[in-house]
Amino acid sequence: MTAEISHAEYESRQNQARDLMAQGDLQALLITDPTNLYYFSGADYFGEMSYPRPAALLIPREGEAGLLTHAFHLAIPWRGDVREYQKVGELPVDMLKELLAEAACESGRIGMELGREQRLGMSHMDFVKIQDALPQAAFVDAADLIWQIRMAKSTAEVAIIQRACEIHDAIFKKVFSAVKAGMTTGEIERLFRLAIAESDADSGWTVVCVGDFDERQAAGSTHPAKVLQAEDLLWVDLGVVLQGYHSDYCRGLVPGTLTKERETLWNQVQEVLLAGMDAVKPGVPVSAVYQAQVRKAQALGLDMQSWKARRFGHGSGLHTTEPPYISGEDQMVLQPGMILHIEPGCIQKDGIYVREEQVVVTQSGCRILSQTPWQLTQPP
Structure with a gap:
């Protein structure tokens, strides 16, 4: 309940x-x-x-x-x-x-x-x-x-957001198990929208991108449709709304052979995300979470300038994106109960390498609300 x-x-x-x-x-x-x-x-x-x-x-x-x-x-x-x-x-x-x-x-x-x-x-x-x-x-x-x-959510608010994330996780599991090479981005988007409608969420949204980065896809459009090939990287951003509160995080899938180069880059972006997550503590300015990710990206030689969000995460609640923002300029001090989306990434010609986890700030750090496995999914 x-x-x-x-x-x-x-x-x-x-x-x-x-x-x-x-x-x-x-x-x-x-x-x-x-x-x-x-x-x-x-x-x-x-x-x-x-x-x-x-x-x-x-x-x-x-x-x-x-x-x-x-x-x-x-x-x-x-x-x-x-x-x-x-x-x-x-x-x-x-x-x-x-x-x-x-x-x-x-x-x-x-x-x-x-x-x-x-x-x-x-x-x-x-x-x-x-x-x-x-x-x-x-x-x-x-x-x-x-x-x-x-910005600082109550116990009841966090419980609602946690439930939204559970619904979100179930949708990813359901749809990713049905995705196959040969499907169009439009067909995949419809699978997500149907899964949202059949879930306990009040509403939801999705962005489905395949291969080369397309500005229209970034704005939420899957048109013109692209066909998912076995070697493609499918990147999906997803959100559900429950009692007014939002979930929001993305995942990736490769229907065919996962190359070492692609897996390495995805894993490196994950390392950047973990560096940001480790920096989340009450009393710390949110800019410190951004700087921790920048340092890790530089150490790995990753060019994050291609990620046009121009920040490495954001807050949420009754909107999908709310303050605070994980940027170098935001000096908001983190408090227990804040919801953060830690979201570093880089864009390559062969796909979108953006990772995102939804967390709640605790008394000692943060707790992950998003539980869908972070690794690139490969259908059986």
Whole structure:
């Protein structure tokens, strides 16, 4: 049974936000993005991205939170102050202003999703209306505050992600056992999509690449289709979504003879990954994980500049990629509960040599959540 996010956990997240608001001199946090609404209240607006029926969650520094939502969306796990409206097409500014007034938040600094990797869940014109209706309020960026809370996962969140990885592993095992030379990338992609649909995942995605690196394939397209030959390297990136949380890691397969040169390069990229994994410890800047991989790659003589992700991994959670990012610039300090995807690689004319493992930061290092064997698979 997969863990559920409880009302108490939503309250805890809101209280963490209040603590950070006090440090940043914010009167309130006004949440409108569907992902953040889900995170702080459990209200699921993902299906239609809530464009015609926007919502807003007010978390005041003092007092109870209030959620303004359309009557169409009332299946909400958080049992707080929920207020519904009827009109479709815009957020009712008068009701939002009333909510802010009751919380004594009509003036002062109000944090919103204005910065790094954040989006408002309303039109720009609706935001202007809110600003005009509250001339004494200063709307400021709260992206860092939001990410500070979201990056460190709770026990319940890690349990959901662990289950997503178990489903992910089962899909790789099922599909890789059916892959044969002569199949097209389109046929292989359909096998993965069918396996996702038949699994316990809520949804998922896949990228299927064969042979020479193709920019269109990197963007998620398998068209035009390529035929998998016995000597080819099949590289598949896969992700599943469970209760909003993501798995994401890739694996490789060679249907015919595995050459020594190909196996050596794959194993060397694995050594780079392990160097990064060994560097993962709470209190360490994420850039140290990147530098550990760079040093190992240089020692092995590997050119990682061909890996166009321009980083050696990332975080995840309610998005496939989230902060922190395993790059030389990211100085975010690792904490227990953070989810990392350690992902070094290099691109060759004969295929994509990218390795990826999904781990959770622990008190002493990290624990691997992805359990599909890392070696290049060879069908029987």
